[in-house]
Amino acid sequence: MVTLFGVFLLTLLVITAIGIVRAQHLFVAVMLTGIFSLQMAAVFFILDAADVALTEAAVGAGVATVLLLGALALTEDREKPAKRRAWIPIVVVSVTTLMVIYATFDQPRLGDAEAPVHQHVAPWYLEETPRLIDIPNVVTAILASFRGYDTLGELFVIFTAGIGVLFLLANPSERGTLTLSQSAEATGLRHHLVPRVVGRLIVPFILLFGLYVQFHGDYGPGGGFQAGALISAGFILYALVEGETMALRALSFRLLGGMIAGGALLFVAVGIAGIVLGGNFLDYSVLAADPVAGQHLGIMLVEVAVGITVTGVLLTIFHSFAAREQRS
């Protein structure tokens, strides 16, 4: 029955995607992207991927819409109508769609336990995680320990993207001491009493929930990526209701820069600590006397590192866009 829910949601997903492409008004496209993200999260949840759904929820609801609106405010919010009807793309896209659909007939059916993808390393991860690492959430175990190299790489991609946005948008002379004018824009929604009161009330809960997701990630859905996105959503809410200036007073640009670098360095430091103590890079078993306790410690430190960097990068990006808006 739940599979049918999935089919229904997937159909809505396709309709939404076509709606996004057809929308002339970019603002409308952004709003439909919000719906698209909600549907994706529900589909992920139905397909047993609770961690992924939580990530999509934290990123799609809190951060993506705000960033896209920030970019629209800096550019244009309307697409120019196409001068001519593009036949070639339609033909190319239709033919490719049919080819990909033809290729899917060789795919194993959804939920087939005999599919090749389930035969390789996945059973080993599921069997050995309780013995080697002893945390219930296998996703966190793989993310932080078994495939720690991957995660380190991904973290550095995020790091690089954050630095790139900073280079492109932040004014060098203002960096570090970015102070915003007290104009009406800089104060955000301060004069709106209802959002301000409710926002103030909700922000601590979002941050608390973010910390819960961060440190409960070994036992339930969660971890550094989700927590980073949730905590940045909390600070973005604070910046919206209290103004950029107040948010930067809480977490200054300089501190955010430190967080971006500090998280990545902490991850590498944990890896090097493994070498120093006689193991391999990112081998947490040697971090404590007991290998399993070492794994617990290593996973916690690495997840904290991820959380710090993700928070730093997302907030830096948000503030860079907002500061650009001030100047223009």
Add this chain to the structure above:
Amino acid sequence: MYLAASVAILVTMALALARALLGPTVYDRVLAVNMFGTKTVLLLSVIAFLYGRPDFLDLALAYALINFIGVLAVLKFVQDYALRHQEPGEES
């Protein structure tokens, strides 16, 4: 009975999507996004119980906490827009 409730929620999601696609004003679409968000919270809670894993309510909780940030961002966007485009003598 979970099924009945979730079918009602799914149909409402489709209605909200229809409103989002039809418009006619952009605010109708924002309204539809917000509606879709609360319906997602409900659907996730119901499915968590259908699956018998109530520890996954964290997801619904996350949406309940941060889903309204998008609408606040819309308010700020429109407000800034109105401020920037309010040149004297310009009316349409």
Add this chain to the structure above:
Amino acid sequence: MEFLGLYNYWVFAVLLMTGMYAVISRTNLIKKLIGMTIFQAAVFLLYISMDKVEGGTAPIIQADLPGQLYSNPLPQVLILTAIVVGIATLSLGLAIVVRISEAYGTIEEDEIREMDGE
């Protein structure tokens, strides 16, 4: 019910190409980026569809239920990180679009080409 087993992959194909269409046929740069996120989401959907095991549950081990089947955790790890990387790269793209808009006064690709004197 047999054909429903492939429905996820068909949706993947259609979404992939919807995103692709936005990227290759639209001239607006932000629309292209939004198309790219749809393309990305299609890939996420493909991976997550592959992880499902019939009768399985999310790979968070329940000690009180031995013998419980779990879905494949590996694609979930890949996609979990890819979502956050996706938003980071999207904002990098948006930052570039903002700079283009400031330099050229437009974000339409063909107008930018004209200004470059092609």
Add this chain to the structure above:
Amino acid sequence: MELVLDFASWVLLLTGGAFVFIGGIGALRMPDFYTRMHAASLTDTLGTILVLLGIILQAGVSLAAVKLAAIMVFLLLTCPTAAYALANAARLARLAPERRVRDE
């Protein structure tokens, strides 16, 4: 006792589902934006309360019930705020009418 609780949660879930559905119809069929908002946000909150209460009765005294109660409280706080922000945005745009903000 078990039966009474089951029946109560059954009724709550069904009425909640009905309210959610009616809200959806209202949001689709009402003639203009402000009335649509009224339909959406009013029955939204009521439907949400009923559905979540129905699930809480099923969950019994557990961590899940606490989480559900938290979800309910947060939704009741954030939904009206979102409605306020949306109505304000719409009003602002009417005050400074600008074709680019208005669709079409």
